[in-house]
Amino acid sequence: MSTPLEDLFVKVRTENRAALIAYIPAGFPSKDGCAKVIQTLVASGVDAIEIGFPYSDPVMDGPTIQEAAEISLKAGTSATDVFAALKVASDAGVASVIMTYWNPIERYGVENFAAAVASHGGSGVITPDLPIEESAPWLSSASRNAINPIFVVAPSTSDARLAQVSAKTGGFVYAASVMGVTGSRSDVSINAHELVSRLRVVTSLPVCVGLGVSTREQAKEVAGYADGIIVGSAFIRLLLNAKSEESGLIAISALAKDLANGVREGR
Amino acid sequence: MSVDELPGRFGQYGGRFVPEALIGALNELEAAHISAQGDSAFLAELARLHRTYTGRPSIITEVPRFGEYAGGARIILKREDLNHTGSHKINNVLGQALLTKRMGKKRIIAETGAGQHGVAAATAASLLGLECVVYMGQEDTRRQSLNVARMKLLGAQVIPVVSGSQTLKDAINEAMRDWVTNVADTHYLLGTVAGPHPFPTMVRDFQKIIGIEAREQVLELTGKLPDAVLACIGGGSNAIGIFHAFIPDSKVRLIGFEAGGDGVETGRHAATITGGSPGVLHGTRSYVLQDENGQTIESHSISAGLDYPGVGPEHAYLHDIGRAEYRAINDDQAMNAFSLLCKTEGIIPAIESAHALAGAMIVGNELGPDATLLVNLSGRGDKDVQTAAQYFGIPL
Numbered sequence: 001m002s003t004p005l006e007d008l009f010v011k012v013r014t015e016n017r018a019a020l021i022a023y024i025p026a027g028f029p030s031k032d033g034c035a036k037v038i039q040t041l042v043a044s045g046v047d048a049i050e051i052g053f054p055y056s057d058p059v060m061d062g063p064t065i066q067e068a069a070e071i072s073l074k075a076g077t078s079a080t081d082v083f084a085a086l087k088v089a090s091d092a093g094v095a096s097v098i099m100t101y102w103n104p105i106e107r108y109g110v111e112n113f114a115a116a117v118a119s120h121g122g123s124g125v126i127t128p129d130l131p132i133e134e135s136a137p138w139l140s141s142a143s144r145n146a147i148n149p150i151f152v153v154a155p156s157t158s159d160a161r162l163a164q165v166s167a168k169t170g171g172f173v174y175a176a177s178v179m180g181v182t183g184s185r186s187d188v189s190i191n192a193h194e195l196v197s198r199l200r201v202v203t204s205l206p207v208c209v210g211l212g213v214s215t216r217e218q219a220k221e222v223a224g225y226a227d228g229i230i231v232g233s234a235f236i237r238l239l240l241n242a243k244s245e246e247s248g249l250i251a252i253s254a255l256a257k258d259l260a261n262g263v264r265e266g267r
Numbered sequence: 268m269s270v271d272e273l274p275g276r277f278g279q280y281g282g283r284f285v286p287e288a289l290i291g292a293l294n295e296l297e298a299a300h301i302s303a304q305g306d307s308a309f310l311a312e313l314a315r316l317h318r319t320y321t322g323r324p325s326i327i328t329e330v331p332r333f334g335e336y337a338g339g340a341r342i343i344l345k346r347e348d349l350n351h352t353g354s355h356k357i358n359n360v361l362g363q364a365l366l367t368k369r370m371g372k373k374r375i376i377a378e379t380g381a382g383q384h385g386v387a388a389a390t391a392a393s394l395l396g397l398e399c400v401v402y403m404g405q406e407d408t409r410r411q412s413l414n415v416a417r418m419k420l421l422g423a424q425v426i427p428v429v430s431g432s433q434t435l436k437d438a439i440n441e442a443m444r445d446w447v448t449n450v451a452d453t454h455y456l457l458g459t460v461a462g463p464h465p466f467p468t469m470v471r472d473f474q475k476i477i478g479i480e481a482r483e484q485v486l487e488l489t490g491k492l493p494d495a496v497l498a499c500i501g502g503g504s505n506a507i508g509i510f511h512a513f514i515p516d517s518k519v520r521l522i523g524f525e526a527g528g529d530g531v532e533t534g535r536h537a538a539t540i541t542g543g544s545p546g547v548l549h550g551t552r553s554y555v556l557q558d559e560n561g562q563t564i565e566s567h568s569i570s571a572g573l574d575y576p577g578v579g580p581e582h583a584y585l586h587d588i589g590r591a592e593y594r595a596i597n598d599d600q601a602m603n604a605f606s607l608l609c610k611t612e613g614i615i616p617a618i619e620s621a622h623a624l625a626g627a628m629i630v631g632n633e634l635g636p637d638a639t640l641l642v643n644l645s646g647r648g649d650k651d652v653q654t655a656a657q658y659f660g661i662p663l
Contacts (some may be wrong), residue, residue: 056431056562057431057436057440057563058448059286060441063430066430070430073562078560102284102547103546103555104560104561104562107560108544108560108561129284129285130284131548134284151287156290156292156450156451157288161290165287176286176288179288179447179450179451180447180448181447228373229532
């Protein structure tokens with residue numbers, strides 16, 4: 001049986017476009033606010049939602065996501081809230097995944113975590129600090145619970161290793177567009193395009209590009225060669241800057257619509 | 268295991284939990300370390316620096332007047348406090364700085380809590396002509412402003428870290444972010460036996476000289492091995508450094524003293540093995556102070572150098588197999604030992620090392636006057652004068 005995430009990539013391939021995936025940390029901007037953000041994003045054309053598990057030591061994240069995670073953790077966000085947010089997204093009718101550093105999974109229990117993702121309608125989990133060498137128990141649990149284990153690769157990853165990582169990945173391969181942490185950047189293209197091209201040689205899985213994408217123009221450009229774009233910090237920045245929750249929702253809705261147009265213009 | 272790989276795990280601990288972007292750099296570092304350890308020219312250059320720059324071998328000192336407060340046991344100190352820059356940190360820093368040059372990299376980054384590792388890294392960078400950036404929690408830059416000035420005098424750039432708790436763990440987070448971004452020309456000169464493989468093994472290899480020297484020196488002085496070897500533990504580099512040569516000597520007890528802060532029962536402590544649980548932090552699986560969601564809990568200790576919510580994976584392993592024992596020493600016990608060593612022996616220890624001295628007082632009383640205890644005096648207390656003066660109410 002395929003996951004909703006796998007179904008999504010079949011769909012966007014037939015529509016000859018890229019998928020738009022939005023990242024939002026659970027519990028941000030507040031517990032209730034997070035659900036509204038997810039519903040707004042889905043209503044504005046986002047194809048899949050990535051729920052971030054806020055973590056105390058986010059070494060892969062830039063200042064924007066760090067700030068959002070701190071706000072969420074101060075409000076007491078727990079694993080229960082993360083799974084609740086996942087369910088809000090899957091109930092809204094889109095593919096949903098969790099993105100988390102490894103320790104919260106280990107603490108929750110590897111098998112229990114995979115089972116909870118499945119029981120809340122989630123399609124998979126992105127694990128940015130879990131190299132394939134450490135992944136055996138996780139891959140077993142993901143397989144048993146029929147969810148996609150999604151690994152992240154970087155511009156510095158060798159061709160041989162891209163093949164090894166892709167072979168263990170399900171759903172899509174997450175291509176980090178630049179060497180660095182999350183956050184909006186003016187230029188994402190050169191490294192990302194080359195990395196995606198190298199991935200095409202070693203895998204038939206869909207490839208999505210994350211880190212740095214924030215505008216319709218960038219979405220259009222990346223959609224020209226990738227199967228999906230992942231946008232996080234740009235939405236979070238709008239929510240952090242908003243004077244009220246209401247104006248924040250209006251702002252992210254406008255950006256989501258813009259990006260949704262972008263992913264349809266690239267080919 | 269193939270010949271070109273080091274073991275990356277200590278039982279269930281250790282390993283590598285890092286972003287894919289760092290895997291290549293960690294492999295490169297592992298290969299460079301293995302090749303350097305087999306290169307007599309590299310080892311000769313490191314030995315020359317130890318002899319002519321650091322001042323190795325460090326001496327041992329017997330402290331009978333202090334021993335009266337330790338059940339009359341024979342107490343022998345390994346004097347890492349006499350090294351250039353004032354602690355054992357220089358042993359690792361010189362090794363890694365030479366490796367940085369060997370890898371053709373021009374820039375080092377380092378994290379620091381109290382500033383000892385940052386000062387040592389800035390020193391090595393100055394000596395070997397490398398650019399040096401030190402990340403330090405903003406809270407720590409205020410507490411340790413003298414060491415910030417020292418690093419700047421040595422030519423390093425000090426970047427205050429304002430995220431999270433603004434202490435050592437956040438400085439490590441920020442250093443890792445820098446490394447992910449600049450890994451092509453930058454080496455992350457990690458200061459302790461934690462972090463992703465190969466750091467725990469490599470840093471131990473650069474610190475094990477402490478125990479190799481001390482084992483010979485104690486045998487020469489006393490004609491036998493000590494009954495126990497004692498050290499303080501934050502990340503655990505001075506402890507693994509002095510323990511390592513004694514691991515095969517099964518009759519020698521190895522005892523590490525963690526920072527108990529206000530007391531482990533209060534929750535305000537940094538005793539990771541005593542009061543934590545297995546988890547993953549900063550790229551390695553070991554004991555971690557964490558809550559039920561896997562979030563790191565902030566540690567507390569009067570000693571900035573031990574104020575860390577993780578511990579090296581080899582210590583976690585030595586604990587679980589029963590080869591080493593780990594106990595907690597609270598702030599007041601450590602400061603009492605600090606004061607005693609000052610007044611009985613004319614040696615001002617680092618507050619970190621005072622935790623091992625407090626441990627010696629307890630173990631000496633347990634074992635009695637026939638016992639011989641080797642204690643690693645990992646650093647000197649010049650940097651702690653202000654903290655100690657405040658603690659003892661000495662007006663400044």
